[in-house]
Amino acid sequence: MEEKYKIDIEEMAQHGLHLGHKTSKTHPKMLPFIFGMRNTIHVIDLEKSKKKFLEALEFIENCVKEKKIILFVGTKAPIREMVKSLAQEFSFPYITHKWIGGTFTNFPEIKKRVEYLKELKEKKNSPDWEKYTKKERKKMEEEIKKLEEKFGGLSNLETLPDVVFICDLVKENLAAKEARKKGIKVVAICDTNSNPEMADYFIPANDDAVSSVKYILGKVREAILNGLKNGN
Numbered sequence: 001m002e003e004k005y006k007i008d009i010e011e012m013a014q015h016g017l018h019l020g021h022k023t024s025k026t027h028p029k030m031l032p033f034i035f036g037m038r039n040t041i042h043v044i045d046l047e048k049s050k051k052k053f054l055e056a057l058e059f060i061e062n063c064v065k066e067k068k069i070i071l072f073v074g075t076k077a078p079i080r081e082m083v084k085s086l087a088q089e090f091s092f093p094y095i096t097h098k099w100i101g102g103t104f105t106n107f108p109e110i111k112k113r114v115e116y117l118k119e120l121k122e123k124k125n126s127p128d129w130e131k132y133t134k135k136e137r138k139k140m141e142e143e144i145k146k147l148e149e150k151f152g153g154l155s156n157l158e159t160l161p162d163v164v165f166i167c168d169l170v171k172e173n174l175a176a177k178e179a180r181k182k183g184i185k186v187v188a189i190c191d192t193n194s195n196p197e198m199a200d201y202f203i204p205a206n207d208d209a210v211s212s213v214k215y216i217l218g219k220v221r222e223a224i225l226n227g228l229k230n231g232n
Contacts, residue, residue, distance in 0.1 A: 064227025
């Protein structure tokens, strides 16, 4: 694992993975992964983080080998595009705007919304589109845009995913709760204000800095590529 992913502690620090939240916001379950304090900020122990990171990457690689479905969730504006880009590269589903309550626990209803979006897009791309009035077309285009934002990343999700990768365990707390209810494995970036027990595999790291999330997603991409290369 060490050689395969070449996770370098200095590189992790350069990308800001070690910078946690203010000490007042620290979740007690994250205390074992804290190295010390800088000003009023808790500093994550990168030796321990690296170990958990490697475990998460190995798990992701094995999931890909076994052709399991991973849903990527990252709704913070600065990271949306990179999360979407990674998911789309490997045809994995994704949610990059708001988590819709019931995505897992009320999946049949979500599927209906996805199907409706597909129908509207088919209408738009059919020769019949011109038959609608300008007002009707405008209304449907606005609806497509709204639904695309909410459900576009789920268009190829036929069943519940096997795994959900969460970029912020506090912001996406509902996603983690729903996943646990439905027996979906959770892999997450876990900052010092998060409860690591909400995830099956967690990466203790800064979930706010774009550089930190980008570094982590880059390694996740390597794990996916290794899984595809070594898969059956």
